[in-house]
Amino acid sequence: MDHGAVLEVTGATVRFGAELALDDVSLRIYRGEVHSLMGENGAGKSTLIKAITGALPLDAGVIRLDGDATRFRSPHDAQRAGISAVYQEIDLLPNLSVAENIWLGREPRVHGRIDWRRMRAESRDILAALGIDVDPQSVLAGHSLAVQQLVAIARAIAVDVRVLVLDEPTSSLDLDEVAELFRVMRELTQRGVAIVFISHFLDQVYEICDRITVLRGGRFVGEFVPSELLRVDLVQKMLGRAAADVETIDRGERLPEPASTVLRATGVSVGSRLVDADAALEEGEVLGVAGLLGSGRSEFARAITGVDPPDNGTLTVDDVPVVLGSPRSAIRRGLVYSSENRRTEGIIGDLSVADNITLALQADRGVLRRITGAQRRELATSWIEALDIRPADPERLARTLSGGNQQKVLLARLLALSPRVLVLDEPTRGIDIGAKVEIQRLVGELADNGLSVVFISAELEEVLRVSDRVAVVRAGRIADTLPAGALTVDSLLALVAQPDEEAPS
Known part of the structure; x- marks a missing residue:
C-alpha cells in the first residue's frame, strides 16, 4: 500500500461473463499530478475508470482513498468522496442553460428555492477560470461541442474535487482551447488536485503529464515517467508490437486517375x-x-447529406440536380453521413451490434419489408468479419464495445446501405492509434473499390495521409481545394488559420 497516493487501486479485476475486462490491474495517483492512462481501445481504460468512479463494481481488488479501503456503490458516492469524471461523449442536458448544467442536482438554494442569481454568478466565475466567455443563461445546445466539453469540465470542478478524471477532454478543442484547458489543469494540480488524463494525442500526454500507466488487453503493463520513455517505446508497450509494424497508408502521393x-x-x-x-x-x-x-x-457535411438542407445553391448527383430535404432522401441518392457525435447521433448503446448494423437498412426498407432474423444475423456477421469488429458477437450490446469498434459498427451500418458517397465527420476522434490506422486503411480500400469519401478531421496529418485532395474551409467558406500531395502539415495549417476578409457576419 502506498500511503502517499490519494487514490490507489490494487488487483482490480472485472469480468463480463467469461471475459476478463480487467485482470489484476494496479494504479497509483498522487496529489498535484497529471497521470496519463494509456492503451489501445479495449485495453481496459474505460473499465478501470468506471470502477474508480463508482459506475462499475470490482469482482476482485481494492480501491483506497487516502490509504483507506473504500467501495463506491454509485458515481454519486464517488463524487461525494471527491472523485469526478468528464467523459469524451458529453453527458449534459442540451435543452438547459449553461448554469443549470453546471449545477444540476446541487443547485444553490435559499429558503428551499433555487438561488438563480448566485447560481449564475458562480457559474460565470467558474467559466472565467476556464477562459470561456459564455453567458451562463444561454442554452447549452446553442454552443459548439468544444464549449459543451468545457462546460462539462466546469461542472466537474464546481465541487470540492480531489481526483478529476478527464477522458479525451481535448478531442473537440482547437489549439488555443487546449492551451486554456492545460492552464486550468496546472492550476488545479497546484491546489493539490490529482488528474487522470486519457488521450490518444501523444504530444499532449508528453506535454502535460507527470506519469503514465499503460494497460494492454486488460492487464497492467507498467508505470513510466514521460521523460524516461521514448514515444516509439510507449506505442510499442500499448500495442505489444513495434510502431513500425503498424501498417499505415498515404494516399497523398497517389497519382490521380480520370474519373x-x-x-x-x-x-x-x-x-x-x-x-x-x-x-x-x-x-x-x-x-x-x-x-x-x-x-x-x-455544416458542409450536413448540407450535402440532407441533415441540414441548404438555403441556397444547388447539389447535383451524376450531373443531375437533386433536392435533399432529409437524410432519407440523401440515402436514396446513395449519400450517407456519419456524425462527429457518435453518442447522440450514432451508436444506440442499448441495442445489440447486429441491431445497430441493420438499423438504417431496416428504416430504408420500411415497416412492411422486415429484415428476417436469418438475414439480420447473416448481414451482421458478414460486416463484423469484414471490418474485424471485436468481440465478434452480434448480440453484444453496442455500448460495451470500445470507441474504435463502435466506429466500425457505424461504418458497417452505412456500408450496408451500399452507398456511393460516404461522408465521415471525425471518424477517428478519440480512438487509439491501432484502431485509427485500421479506419484510415479501410477508407482507402473503400475508395480503391470506387466509393467516394468525404473525410473530415481536426488532425491535419491524418487529412493529408487519407485524402487525394483537400478542401480548406475558413469562416464558413470553402477557400480552396488542393491536391494532398502538394501540401504539408505546416502549409495546410497556414491555410486553415489564415484570416478570411470575406467571412460572413
Whole structure:
C-alpha cells in the first residue's frame, strides 16, 4: 500500500461473463499530478475508470482513498468522496442553460428555492477560470461541442474535487482551447488536485503529464515517467508490437486517375454558417476537409447529406440536380453521413451490434419489408468479419464495445446501405492509434473499390495521409481545394488559420 497516493487501486479485476475486462490491474495517483492512462481501445481504460468512479463494481481488488479501503456503490458516492469524471461523449442536458448544467442536482438554494442569481454568478466565475466567455443563461445546445466539453469540465470542478478524471477532454478543442484547458489543469494540480488524463494525442500526454500507466488487453503493463520513455517505446508497450509494424497508408502521393464527378455542390449556403460553398467529389476519391473548429466543415457535411438542407445553391448527383430535404432522401441518392457525435447521433448503446448494423437498412426498407432474423444475423456477421469488429458477437450490446469498434459498427451500418458517397465527420476522434490506422486503411480500400469519401478531421496529418485532395474551409467558406500531395502539415495549417476578409457576419 502506498500511503502517499490519494487514490490507489490494487488487483482490480472485472469480468463480463467469461471475459476478463480487467485482470489484476494496479494504479497509483498522487496529489498535484497529471497521470496519463494509456492503451489501445479495449485495453481496459474505460473499465478501470468506471470502477474508480463508482459506475462499475470490482469482482476482485481494492480501491483506497487516502490509504483507506473504500467501495463506491454509485458515481454519486464517488463524487461525494471527491472523485469526478468528464467523459469524451458529453453527458449534459442540451435543452438547459449553461448554469443549470453546471449545477444540476446541487443547485444553490435559499429558503428551499433555487438561488438563480448566485447560481449564475458562480457559474460565470467558474467559466472565467476556464477562459470561456459564455453567458451562463444561454442554452447549452446553442454552443459548439468544444464549449459543451468545457462546460462539462466546469461542472466537474464546481465541487470540492480531489481526483478529476478527464477522458479525451481535448478531442473537440482547437489549439488555443487546449492551451486554456492545460492552464486550468496546472492550476488545479497546484491546489493539490490529482488528474487522470486519457488521450490518444501523444504530444499532449508528453506535454502535460507527470506519469503514465499503460494497460494492454486488460492487464497492467507498467508505470513510466514521460521523460524516461521514448514515444516509439510507449506505442510499442500499448500495442505489444513495434510502431513500425503498424501498417499505415498515404494516399497523398497517389497519382490521380480520370474519373467522373459523382457529387457537386455549387453556391451551397446554410444560414451564415456555410456560405457559397463549391466542391466536387469524383468517383473513388477521398476528399479531405480541413478547417478550424467552427469553420463550417461539419455544416458542409450536413448540407450535402440532407441533415441540414441548404438555403441556397444547388447539389447535383451524376450531373443531375437533386433536392435533399432529409437524410432519407440523401440515402436514396446513395449519400450517407456519419456524425462527429457518435453518442447522440450514432451508436444506440442499448441495442445489440447486429441491431445497430441493420438499423438504417431496416428504416430504408420500411415497416412492411422486415429484415428476417436469418438475414439480420447473416448481414451482421458478414460486416463484423469484414471490418474485424471485436468481440465478434452480434448480440453484444453496442455500448460495451470500445470507441474504435463502435466506429466500425457505424461504418458497417452505412456500408450496408451500399452507398456511393460516404461522408465521415471525425471518424477517428478519440480512438487509439491501432484502431485509427485500421479506419484510415479501410477508407482507402473503400475508395480503391470506387466509393467516394468525404473525410473530415481536426488532425491535419491524418487529412493529408487519407485524402487525394483537400478542401480548406475558413469562416464558413470553402477557400480552396488542393491536391494532398502538394501540401504539408505546416502549409495546410497556414491555410486553415489564415484570416478570411470575406467571412460572413
